[in-house]
Amino acid sequence: MVTARVADREVDVLLVGAGPASDACATELRERGFEGSILLVGRELDPPYDRPPCSKELLRGETSREGIRLHPEEHWEQRGIELLTRTSVTKLDPAARSVQLSSKQEVVYGQALLATGAMVRRLNVEGSELEGIHYLRAPANAEAIHKDAAEAQRVVLVGGSYIGCEVAASMTMLGKRCTILMQEGHPLERGFGLRVGAWARGVLEAHEVEIVAEDELDFYRGDEDGHVEAVVCGSGRALEADLVVIGAGAVPDVMVARAAGLSLGASGGIECDSRLRTSADSVWAAGDVCEYDSAVHGRRLRVEHWEVALAQGRYVAASMLGKAESYSEIPYFWSDIGDWTTLEYVGPAQTWDRVVVRGSIEDGEAFSVWYVDQDRLVAALAVGRSEDLDHARRLMRSRVSVVEHETALCDVASDLSAVG
Ligand SMILES: Cc1cc2nc3c(=O)[nH]c(=O)nc-3n(C[C@H](O)[C@H](O)[C@H](O)COP(=O)(O)OP(=O)(O)OC[C@H]3O[C@@H](n4cnc5c(N)ncnc54)[C@H](O)[C@@H]3O)c2cc1C
Structure with missing residues (x-):
């Protein structure tokens, strides 16, 4: 039965x-x-x-x-x-x-x-089993890294995205010497482009974070106690490390x-x-x-x-409960790079053919970057100019051409509510 x-x-x-x-x-x-x-x-x-x-x-x-x-x-x-x-x-x-x-x-x-x-996306290379190598997703990972950091002097971050930048800043604030190893030319460049990448690199280097760009993790070298002692790059360069945190995406x-x-x-x-x-x-x-x-x-x-x-x-x-309209929020993201700077972003842009910068990205204090693709705004990033993002959201939604407004977008004295 x-x-x-x-x-x-x-x-x-x-x-x-x-x-x-x-x-x-x-x-x-x-x-x-x-x-x-x-x-x-x-x-x-x-x-x-x-x-x-x-x-x-x-x-x-x-x-x-x-x-x-x-x-x-x-x-x-x-x-x-x-x-x-x-x-x-x-x-x-x-x-x-x-x-x-x-x-x-x-x-x-x-x-x-x-x-x-x-x-987390795992990078399974030789030496991955050594002590002192971490991924970061959950509170237990953060606590384990914090604990290991007490004994560490040199920290290597593998990956130049926001996790690598944020962890480098946090570890530097704890007095550690940090190196970011990444495939791209500048940190954050993949998501936000070259100009923002160069700015981010400037912020990190100003706080003595070393950037090793256009290179990649090959394997880890360990000491006789089974603890990591170096990150060996594809170029053959060895980066001394007591602690490694990998931020290779999710x-x-x-x-x-x-x-x-x-x-x-x-x-x-x-x-x-x-x-x-x-x-x-x-x-x-x-x-x-x-x-x-x-x-x-x-x-x-x-x-x-x-x-x-x-x-x-x-x-x-x-x-x-029966709501029928489509989900229509424009994604918003922020990242705190220690207490050094915060970036905010609405997007995401898949591709863009040019960027327009409002304010001075070279000073790095307050600027926004407007990503334009075929005359339409597809994303915007702000540092110290959160208020610009509401205008960006409006322009992204309306899909109006921003071509004739580019001068106004660049000019911090111009009223953004008149744009579009
Ligand atoms: C270190 C770190 C820092 C971040 N900082 C920022 C930031 O500054 N700004 C920002 O915008 N975003 C940030 N993010 C991203 C943000 O945290 C995530 O986008 C967000 O947590 C996603 O939420 P979620 O509910 O989709 O999934 P999660 O937060 O991942 O939660 C999903 C949960 O589901 C559980 N689960 C999975 N499968 C099962 C199962 N079969 N049964 C039961 N439970 C299950 C998982 O264990 C997990 O607890 C950060 C992420 C990380 C890792």
Whole structure:
């Protein structure tokens, strides 16, 4: 006799991954008056926390793991949100609308959000097993790096993106000698172009961070105790190191989605429509893992930005409750390079044919960079000029030609609200 399996429990909304996207979705559902049951499942030890401090205040020891929690403990109970930490969703069955948890429980859901985030991209070269080599994603990584830094003098950052720059700044602030090793010519150049890259390099070098550009990690050399002592580059150059932090990008965590047969996109994220719905009925995606049809950009998009995870989580809550408009936020990103400078960006631009600079990028104090592609504004970056980004958002949305406004964009005395 075949006995039908009965689920251990049922919930109205299941949120997979206890990061900011799920957290924002849960909170927003309650804000909007949703009275059904909500279960939030996360595999980390910590309840939802603020991840950006992992390369900043937490890494420098200025705050604690408890200090970066998004909510006080009573938040969940007060809102009737059930939070299960240290628990993974191991399997999703979209046809049965059920998941299996690592606790072996089976949960049937009405609607589900996959917000499983991203994982670090690993560089598996010779010597990777040596002590003193770290990746950075979670608070435990930040704490381990901070602990190792106490004994270290020379720190090598592999990768010239924002993680490499932020960690170099944090470690320099702790009195360490830092070197950034990267394939590109300047830090941050891949995302923001040559002029911003040259500016970022200037900021880092002014604080004595050494930049080793147009080179790459070949292997690590260790001492007789099994601890890293040098990063050996493709050029043959050896960079002495007591501590190495690798910031080589992240890959969306689609393990559950892939095994469940959901469609994946070209960037490896979970493919979603413009309402952030996946290919499975009643399953949404948000945050780093979500690759969606962006109505604003006219193409598929996946970004790894904190504010985007929050905005998408909130949007999914509304979408679950029947909101019909497409998700139309313009992604916003910021990066603090120590207490030296902060850059902010709206975009992202895929390609651009020129940049227009407002203010003096050479002084580096306050400027904005406007990325123009075929006469349309496709992104903007600001340092000390946050107010410019609202105008950039408006111009990106309206898709007007900015050609005849380029002089006004360059001139800090001109009124940006008159542009477009
Ligand atoms: C060190 C660091 C610094 C950053 N600084 C900035 C910054 O300054 N500015 C900025 O805009 N962005 C920054 N970011 C990026 C930002 O933190 C991410 O974009 C954001 O955290 C993405 O949120 P998310 O909810 O999509 O995923 P995540 O925050 O990755 O959360 C997803 C969670 O899901 C869990 N999970 C995955 N699979 C399962 C499963 N099967 N079952 C249960 N749980 C699962 C994961 O363990 C994780 O806890 C930074 C990222 C890092 C790593």
